[in-house]
Amino acid sequence: MRLRALLIAALLISAGCSKKALIRKYYILESPSIPAAAQAQPEAALPYLVDVRDFRVSKAFDQTRIAVRTESHELNYYYYHHWAVRPSTAFADFVFQAINERGLFRRCSRGYSYNPDYLINGIVRHVERGMDEKGATARLGLVFELADAEHEVVRFRHAFDRTLELENDRDMNSFARAVSRILAEETQVFMDRLVDFFKDSEP
16 A cells, blocks of 8 residues: 555656646747947838738748758657747737837838738748757748738848857757847848838839
8 A cells, every 4th residue: 555655656746747847838039139339320211101911931830839950851840849929920020020110111010001002021931940960050031022002012022041050059049049130130131121122213
């Protein structure tokens, strides 16, 4: 009887430890803080009404589970590491916030608004962690699109596919931070190129 009680106690302790070790973790995209001295000077807002719509995501990455590539054509998915928000929404939210913080347009709305001039869309082609004998990497491939709202014809694109080595091979937070860094840098490039695009398009 005593042995049975000890076995039950051991199983309960083991189950408790397992639950603690197997907790799911969720990660967010967050723009890295930029020192005030390094921030761009305020500029006049472009006189357009713009909607930032949900991004389209390649089917292999259109889920909250984080993808890991271990071979050239092999993808797996972490069971306990997830994006807190689906990529289609999280990437669009990130870009919308960056545009509004910069004050790029007269009005920028997230989702659908009345009678916009332009739409900003995106296509997420890759968002994955790489793992091999050399270490871990973060890869983000994305296409930004500016479309005419009336006909939804794409007027301007900015595409990139970048990979960063991770500071810590075993730390998933390092992966989320690297993806955020790539996205923040490329969003700035996209906004700069939009300014040039509209300047060149003016009659």
